[in-house]
Amino acid sequence: MTDRQGAADGQRAAPRRARIADVAADAGVGVGTVSRVLNGSPHVRAATRQRVLDAIERTSYRPSQLAAGLSRGTPRSVAILVPFLTRPSVVARLAGVIEVLGVEGYDTIVFNVETPAQRDHHAYLLTERHRAAGVIVISLPLLREQRAALIAAGMPVVLVDVAAPGFPRTVVDDVRGGELATRHLLDLGHRRIAFVGDPRGGRPARDEFGFRSTADRIIGYRRALTAAGIPVDPTLIRSGPHSAAAAAELTRDLLRLPDPPTAIFANCDTQALGVLSAADAAGIPVPGGLSVIGFDDIETAVHLGLSTVRQPLRESGARGAARLCRLLRGETVTPLREELPLEVIARGSTAPPPSPAAGAPAPDGGGRRAGYQPNA
Amino acid sequence: MTDRQGAADGQRAAPRRARIADVAADAGVGVGTVSRVLNGSPHVRAATRQRVLDAIERTSYRPSQLAAGLSRGTPRSVAILVPFLTRPSVVARLAGVIEVLGVEGYDTIVFNVETPAQRDHHAYLLTERHRAAGVIVISLPLLREQRAALIAAGMPVVLVDVAAPGFPRTVVDDVRGGELATRHLLDLGHRRIAFVGDPRGGRPARDEFGFRSTADRIIGYRRALTAAGIPVDPTLIRSGPHSAAAAAELTRDLLRLPDPPTAIFANCDTQALGVLSAADAAGIPVPGGLSVIGFDDIETAVHLGLSTVRQPLRESGARGAARLCRLLRGETVTPLREELPLEVIARGSTAPPPSPAAGAPAPDGGGRRAGYQPNA
DNA sequence: ATGAAAGCGCTAACAT
């Protein structure tokens, strides 16, 4: 029988938000009980719970995340640190994270890092437990001191697509990925295979990200080549900024070589796009005159019929988020290092080399796909 | 109840986080003064301020966002509602938002909406002032009742790439965009121009998003056609799901028409990709046999040499965020409707029609660009 | 200009 906020008078009085005490009063119970109902405590009689639920309904009560967070000591939101948010592979992972976290009742705060300085800035802020209940780091190597600070702060952290000793992480085997891509090309009969990617980078430093996947993929590339008895030719390994444009430039050089490659393994699909356009600009048909394979399997790869090494992007984010939630519940995650599968997706951008170079009679059906040929 | 499950390390005396009272004690002032320094109040003597600053340094104090938020009544974080986060145009806008908000000291909480139900769910949650200080809605039409609830809750809201009466919004003129694209094609001499896009959609409803931009672009398309004295042929206007694959399918049909179009205006760059691959699959060269223009100017458009109508994506997000910050400071934003410019970027995917259909001797240099031709 | 004290709305420890 509570007065519906002075209904009689015409002017709507400021409809003061109901607080937990209002609900308690309305239900005729203590605030503790309401809190218990809110947090799903088992120590509440079904009948009481129902009374509280009704009161909540009547008062249109909405709990304050803020107050709950303060009281609890940690908010119901997690921070996620990503480098270059707009890159397709990154945003796909992010979507996976957000989806899972949302279902688990956590808000996702996104920190985008585009310079080492931003990385340092955000990494510092995230050691504050009142800012986020936990942290998910995607594809971004952290400095040793930053990892230490996170640990010292007791901050629950999971890594996605990066590794660091002692941290729960969801990754793929990039070395194996490099091997898979290269072997796919070898199986088609290629013998002169180039690699186009980012600079190998060292370890993360004050002024460097130190991304590691390229280096690993190159290791796999070399390994596959060596296993096939083909000497690694350093002039076929090129690196430049992480962009299609840069990849295109590198490809241009490669194609001008006296003995140009018949196939190119691009470090990621975006760079593969650059390779494709450079090939086109040079009038070299793909896969007729050049085979191209990328990495990641982003959406455009499908549209362009790009062969690639697929990794479960969205799922990696989802898995990482799920593991963080486990951590936040006080459970432990195991194994610390979770590996997701890699798979070669052969589309139309790879085929046997122009003139039967070596053996291998093209095991593939030589599938070809739709694409774009502006200069036809 | 001593320590929660921390990281692997065993020992480590709980380094109790310094609170504002610690700083006050260390500086020999009251907590109120520390708070004033923290919040840049002018009512603090310079000398006192310095003492406090030093104390903060000594105690390595970090203010609690949570406590400050509770006390203030609203957190230093803003919510951003986006549909289909992984779409390139959306994530570009999001990056702009995050950048500006970060600089202004706000955290960005991202809510990704992929179904009307998710829209409703999140829109409801966001009427809680203790959850976010303000809301930025990107490219997502809200139901009337949802807008009303936001207003009733006194929630500061800005819109980006969507319109709603009474709300501050940063948009482009899609009608004009449709006109620009179509006119570009007309100027090249095309007379048979098709449109490929999303279903026009009505207004947002319980089970529908009601995206509006397609409808507007079609209006512009018709307007340009009519202005050029060309009758609008309904069979040339096709729509399907927002994906390159669907666009490809629609294009396939279009190209099989007895009197097929010589040019296609795709609702967005992603769909233009689909158009391109369908053209390729049909063995029709672009732009030799078919001209294609998209909308947005996402990164891949550059790599593929796709002509398009550019809109400032990242900037739209940045502008929206800047306006929200103004709102949060209690200032008013004006004009309510902020319009960003549109511009045709002619790349290699548009050229005069195959056989000089009508007049216009191709004002453009007929620029062509790199692309991908897997079937050559 | 600065200190003291009253909340902000909730959780959790402690009673009962």
Add this chain to the structure above:
DNA sequence: ATGTTAGCGCTTTCAT
């Protein structure tokens, strides 16, 4: 099982 109460760490009057 449920009520009571003491904080969580800060901002903000209100005095002084």
